[in-house]
Amino acid sequence: MALAADEEFVQGGDVDMQTNGVVVELMHKYWPQCSSGQGASAATLLDIGCGTGLIGKMFMHAAERDGFFASEQARTESVLRGIDFSGDMLTHVPASLYEEALQHDVDVTPWPMYADSVADISICNGVFIYLKNAAVLDEFARTCKPGGKCVLMFRHDVLPAFEEKRDAMQTLGKWRLLEKTPTMDNFPGLTAGGLEPTLFNVFVYEVL
Numbered sequence: 001m002a003l004a005a006d007e008e009f010v011q012g013g014d015v016d017m018q019t020n021g022v023v024v025e026l027m028h029k030y031w032p033q034c035s036s037g038q039g040a041s042a043a044t045l046l047d048i049g050c051g052t053g054l055i056g057k058m059f060m061h062a063a064e065r066d067g068f069f070a071s072e073q074a075r076t077e078s079v080l081r082g083i084d085f086s087g088d089m090l091t092h093v094p095a096s097l098y099e100e101a102l103q104h105d106v107d108v109t110p111w112p113m114y115a116d117s118v119a120d121i122s123i124c125n126g127v128f129i130y131l132k133n134a135a136v137l138d139e140f141a142r143t144c145k146p147g148g149k150c151v152l153m154f155r156h157d158v159l160p161a162f163e164e165k166r167d168a169m170q171t172l173g174k175w176r177l178l179e180k181t182p183t184m185d186n187f188p189g190l191t192a193g194g195l196e197p198t199l200f201n202v203f204v205y206e207v208l
């Protein structure tokens with residue numbers, strides 16, 4: 001599902017941010033499908049560090065454009081939930097799109113608002129750069145159902161702080177890596193202007 005950079009809601013600096021489209025494509029790829037194989041089923045998404053809800057907006061926009069859901073019921077019963085540190089960002093999250101958007105510092109674990117195994121899919125886009133506590137990765141595994149997917153974007157300059165924990169969780173059988181996207185530059189426009197590239201990969205884990 002290719003996303004055009006000129007989606008109506010992608011404005012300003014977001015136009016040049018390559019990771020958004022990559023994450024949304026992976027959400028569509030790993031969203032649960034109904035048993036008939038005729039489209040996506042209802043599911044619960046956790047958007048960790050949701051900001052203004054941009055990724056949720058992009059996801060639903062593309063889903064509606066492409067007839068992604070198996071039925072209207074599957075669409076309306078899908079639940080988007082988000083948390084973010086910034087109350088200001090959260091004021092922009094559309095209430096019609098996110099069932100709840102709560103203020104919380106993701107580095108403070110366990111995340112008190114989520115019980116175990118509540119999510120079918122979790123995303124974290126553009127947020128690890130701000131986090132310091134590698135135990136947040138345990139929270140992704142705890143809050144996802146077995147078989148659920150965690151779509152995690154890591155910039156290369158933040159990878160070392162998390163990769164030991166990430167790999168240890170695979171060794172411990174908490175999750176397994178399904179996909180690591182090719183290395184991309186998040187801000188090619190800035191790089192063309194002479195700045196160092198901001199390299200990233202998105203990792204998709206299946207919770208075991």
Ligand SMILES: C[S@@+](CC[C@H](N)C(=O)[O-])C[C@H]1O[C@@H](n2cnc3c(N)ncnc32)[C@H](O)[C@@H]1O
Nearest residue numbers: 049050051054084085086105106107125126130
């Ligand atoms: C680059 S924005 C990305 C927002 C959103 N994920 C997206 O892709 O549009 C980074 C977000 O991380 C949030 N953030 C930074 N540190 C955080 C923390 N410790 N806990 C929760 N959210 C945090 C910021 O408030 C901001 O909304």
